[in-house]
Amino acid sequence: MPIEDRGDAHVITHALAKHTLSDLRSVDTEQVEFRKGLVKLGRICGYEIIDGMMDTEFVSITTPLADTTGERVKGIDRVVVVNVLRAATPFVEGLVKAFPRAKQGVISASRDESAGMDEDGEFPISIDYVKLPDIGPEETVIVADPMLATGSTMVSVLQEVLSNGTPERLLCLSAVSAPPGLVHVHEEVPEADLLTVAIDERLDDDGYIVPGLGDAGDRAFRTK
Numbered sequence: 505m506p507i508e509d510r511g512d513a514h515v516i517t518h519a520l521a522k523h524t525l526s527d528l529r530s531v532d533t534e535q536v537e538f539r540k541g542l543v544k545l546g547r548i549c550g551y552e553i554i555d556g557m558m559d560t561e562f563v564s565i566t567t568p569l570a571d572t573t574g575e576r577v578k579g580i581d582r583v584v585v586v587n588v589l590r591a592a593t594p595f596v597e598g599l600v601k602a603f604p605r606a607k608q609g610v611i612s613a614s615r616d617e618s619a620g621m622d623e624d625g626e627f628p629i630s631i632d633y634v635k636l637p638d639i640g641p642e643e644t645v646i647v648a649d650p651m652l653a654t655g656s657t658m659v660s661v662l663q664e665v666l667s668n669g670t671p672e673r674l675l676c677l678s679a680v681s682a683p684p685g686l687v688h689v690h691e692e693v694p695e696a697d698l699l700t701v702a703i704d705e706r707l708d709d710d711g712y713i714v715p716g717l718g719d720a721g722d723r724a725f726r727t728k
């Protein structure tokens with residue numbers, strides 16, 4: 505199975521996804537390779553979502569030689585991809601290779617790390633910019649963010665998305681997730697399906713995923 509159900513999340517198990525994530529995890533992977541890795545992982549995840557979560561239908565087609573029957577992915581043109589700035593930008597670049605006709609939304613969300621995690625293990629989140637297309641009842645929305653740590657960012661982003669319409673299906677796609685974040689999103693937004701390439705062990709005291717891959721935004725944008 506390309507996607508395994510593990511309770512709180514669906515895990516993308518494609519060997520190339522695991523391989524690419526291992527490159528991303530390495531501290532020796534520098535900015536350019538890191539960014540390219542996120543693009544590649546986004547593309548693989550997109551293909552796996554299509555293969556594991558979308559149906560196909562038979563269609564009549566005419567080749568230059570004959571009439572025949574082909575197969576198409578149902579709903580592939582009714583997808584909305586939401587980019588959570590900033591770390592999701594290269595991830596989304598890959599994802600939209602699988603969904604080239606997706607409508608795209610952008611939400612700028614960041615954790616106030618100076619405030620630290622509160623006693624419930626959550627961060628205050630600043631939402632500075634929101635630009636979303638209309639979301640219809642026949643659409644699949646994929647909210648992409650490579651890191652799901654405490655889940656505070658994803659919960660705030662999903663609330664913004666849902667205030668813009670109710671899609672047929674709401675998917676949250678991450679590269680690496682921490683167990684408390686998965687539980688948090690599951691509890692706050694039960695209608696969302698969580699998809700990830702890896703579920704890591706834990707969060708450290710600063711809210712970073714361990715073993716994780718560090719700060720995805722800083723590594724992709726070389727801001728530290």
Ligand SMILES: O=P(O)(O)OC[C@H]1O[C@H](OP(=O)(O)OP(=O)(O)O)[C@H](O)[C@@H]1O
Nearest residue numbers: 590591614615652653654655656657721
């Ligand atoms: O699950 P959470 O605890 O909310 O953490 C996850 C968020 O943290 C990172 O963003 P960050 O705030 O570092 O912004 P950036 O993408 O600009 O680096 C990451 O890209 C997620 O959006």
Ligand SMILES: O=c1cc[nH]c(=O)[nH]1
Nearest residue numbers: 653712713718719720
């Ligand atoms: O481990 C983490 C947690 C939040 N954001 C990141 O980029 N990495």
Ligand SMILES: [Mg+2]
Nearest residue numbers: 719720721722
């Ligand atoms: Mg960051």
